[in-house]
Amino acid sequence: MTVFCLVELESGAVADASLRALTLARGLGPVAAVAFAPPADLPVAELAAYGVSDVYAVAADGYAPRAWAWAIANLVPGWPDAFPEGPAGRRPAVLAAGTDRGNEVxxxxxxxxxxxxxxxxxxxxxxxxxxxxxxxxxxxxxxxEDAVLDAPVALLTAATDAVAAVPADAPGPVMVHAVKSELSPADLMMRAEEAPAAAGGASLATARVVVGGGRGVGSADGFAPLEELASLLGGVVGVSRVVTSEGWRPHTQQVGQTGTKITPDLYLACGISGAIQHIAGCAGAKHIVAINTDASAPMMARADYAVIGDLHQVLPALIEALRAR
Amino acid sequence: MEILVCVKRVPTVGGAITLTADGQAVDTRMSGFTISPHEECAVEEAVRLVERHGGSVTVVTLGPVAAEEQLRFCLSLGASTAVLVETDGSELSPFVTAAALASVASAGGHDLVLLGNEASDTGDYQVGIRMSYFLSQPVVTGIKALDFAAETSMLTARREYRGVSETFRLPLPAVVTVKEGINLPRYPSLPGRLRAKRAVIERIPVLSTIDRPELLTSPEFRVKGLRVPAAGKRSAVVLGSGVAAVPELVRVLGELGVLP
Incomplete structure (x- = not known):
């Protein structure tokens, strides 16, 4: 039975989190992607590479969570009359990435x-x-949590930082279906007006390099070398909770359970002790390098590489060395 | 504006999470309990809205009698009344939780229901949304800025998503879930604490909030157990101390392929 997977697009490509969701979906059955974009805007080759056999391109005027959910509901076999009876494990499923949008829809x-x-x-x-x-x-x-979901249609999202994105072994052809959505005004009431965020630049959630700063940075001014290093490495600055509580940096830069979960190639954690709620946000990093004066800080045990020292000395020296290359 | 804020009693976790011997719950013998930072911000936002526009804040939780501790904490932050939907403390599905909370909201005729974006323990990401369907009200989630225009009775709710600022405009009554960062919550004041200590908390049995008791257990979703993931720890290679470690650090960054 078909596994529908909501696919989010980012700059014309499939978002990384959605590639992970497609990988999880493929293990459950033939995958039909659902994208809220005109057929011409779909990265069909990329979808094919991840094993998608059908794509439903739903006409949409911006992000509207309830309207998007109704459009997907209308694709679910049998709904709303009667879900098809299916042998165990062969029932339809709907997946999405565990992003703010995926979980919401x-x-x-x-x-x-x-x-x-x-x-x-x-x-x-x-x-x-x-x-x-x-x-x-x-x-x-x-x-x-180990659980059993035994419902006529399985609804689930894929964690953005724990499922690897793996292309399919044997990609096949892709059929694109254009879908018109008929929506009530009530559904469209919940529609986002979109504008570029004030901060701009690379997003923390998708950055390939994140330079993290914690209590050890000491002040708002102390972030200058972190900013400089992040820009040298083409990355962004992320911070621990204490930094936003102190008002040194905006909450949009917070990495952790109540901030953003990151999945960079490199997380360079500077002066961060490594509270468990922070670890929850950076465990998806491919590599972690920690710089800390305290060799016994929990962050050090979570890192692949560690430098024991004061970030205020190490970072300027590192920046200088990188500029001299 | 009459506001209902929904909160959840969860274990305070510090350095590590340990489980009970049967692997069914977090071991709380050595820890206290709290509410999530998102929910603390929801209470603060409600108190600020009432300070600006009048009305009152009611705080509600679904949980055991011990959850009165969290309700009293919210009262000390400025909520004026508290309701405990009393359970035996066992975990209830997001569906039942939403149904029970929606029944309280419906009976109270609130203009606005505020929740945290997700509970910090179960992380189901859906109670607020399910409530909105029970209440037939609009819902927006993950909000980081909230404004209310009294003359039009419209809410403006904003959040950021991957470099895009999203603005929603919706009429009251509505359900809104918020995230930490929407405000900086105040600390409880001394008069607030005294008032909270004396306050009478209304108790409602959970069975009186849902019409079908069989819903308390969900045959469609069963939790088998919990475990701590194995892949948490990495074995850190110490590259050196202070600036002397920089050449080695540059070499490693090169190896990791992150140098321009």
Whole structure:
């Protein structure tokens, strides 16, 4: 039975988080991508590479969570009359990336069709006794939950920092279907007016390099070398919770359970002790380098490489060395 | 403006999370309880809206009697009344949680329901949205800035998504979930604490808020157990101390392929 997967697009390509969701979806059955974009704007080759066989291109005027959920509900086989009976593990499923949008749209979908929604799964597979065996993140990934989802349609999102994005072994052809959506004014009431964010530049969630600063930075002014290093490496600055509580940096830069979860190639954590809520936000980094005066800071145990020292001395020297190359 | 804020009692986690021997719950013998930072901000936002536009703030939680501790904390921050939807403390599905909370909101005739974007323990990301369907009200989630125009009775809610600022405009009554960063919550004042200590908390049995008791258990979603992920720790290679470590650090950054 078809596995529908909401695909988010970013600068004309499939968003990294959606590639991860497609990878998880592929393990459950043939994948139909659902994208809210005109057919001409779809990265069809990229979708094919991830094993997508059908794409539903839904006409949409911007992001409207309830309207998007209704459009997906209308693609679900049998709904709203009767869900098809299927052998265990062969029932339809709807997936999305565990992004703010993915979790929001799937929660609306769960409320609309009256079924459970499992957020931020790291694994999903047909269960021997029926339904799907899931592993879900709790505490933003600090704990894992083993669960069984045995519903007529499985609704789940894929954790953005724990499922790897892997292209399909044998990509096939892709059929594109244009879908018109018929929406009520009530659905469109919840529509986002979009504008470039004030901060601009690369987004923390998708940055390839994040230079992190914590209490050890000491002040708002102390961030100058971190900014300089981030711009040298083509990355962005991220901070720990204490930094935003102190008002040194805006909350939009907070990495952690109540901030942003990051998945960079490199997280350079400077003067960050490594509270568990911060670790939840950066555990998805491919590599972690920690700079800290305290060799026993929890962050050091979570890092691949460590420099024991004062960031106010190490960073200027590092910047100088990089400029001299 | 009559505002209902929904909060959840969760364990305070510090250096590490440990589980009970049966792997079904977080071991709380050595820790206290709290509410999520998102929810603390929801309470603060509600108190500010009422300070500006009049009205009152009611705080509600679904949980065991011990959750009165969290309700009293919210009262000390400026909420004026508190309601406990009493359970035996076992975990309830997002569907039942939303149904029970929506029943309280519906009975209270609130103009605005505020929640945190997600509970810090279960992280289901859906209770506010499911409530809005029970209440037939609009909902927006993950909000980082909220304004209310009394003359038009419209809310303007903003958030950021991957470098894009999103603005939603919706009429009351509505459900809004907020994220940490929308404000900087105040600390409880001394008079606030005294008032909170004396306050009478209304208790409602959870069974009186949902019409079908069989909904308390969900056959469609069963939790088997919890575990701590194995891949947490990495083994840090110490590159050196102070500026002397910089050449080695540059070499490693080169190896990782992040140098321009």
């Amino acid at each position: 799937l929660a609306h979908l769960g409320a609309i069709i009256g079924l459970p929604m499992a957020a931020n799964c790291v694994a999903a597979a047909p269960a021997p006794g029926g339904g799907l065996e899931l592993v879900r993140q709790r505490w933003a990934g600090l704990l894992l």
